[in-house]
Amino acid sequence: HLHRKCSPSALRNSILTLKTEVEAGASGFSVAGGGNEGIFIKKVLKESPASKVFSLREGDQLLSATIFFDNIKYEDALKILQYSEPYRVQFSLKRKISGKEELEHFHSTAQYKKERLSQSALVLLLSPLTK
Missing domain, CATH: 1.20.5 (Single alpha-helices involved in coiled-coils or other helix-helix interfaces)
Known part of the structure; x- marks a missing residue:
């Protein structure tokens, strides 16, 4: 069968990968980790955009972040691109x-x-x- 019912205990041990909505103002959270360990959400302020808009939870692993370049200042885009140089990057282009x-x-x-x-x-x- 393609559809199977899972018990609540089976769901509790599952890993869920989520993509948030596209919004501005990702603030109100801190991260920990780095290197092979990965980056994890360390703390989320209760009434912050991180909590209310992005539904971030403490312990979530941050796999990637997409930053949109529409209406971005040149200096900000340059900084982001320079900082990302040593890491894996995927571009979305219009040509x-x-x-x-x-x-x-x-x-x-x-x-x-x-x-x-x-x-x-x-x-x-x-x-x-x-x-």
């Missing part, structure tokens, strides 16, 4: 395509990514499981 050559480049890049993903999946399938 004007002006000609056939650019479109061909876009298709070849997309094909390259598709091949890389296929190779990665194959490596995962062929790799022995380790604990």
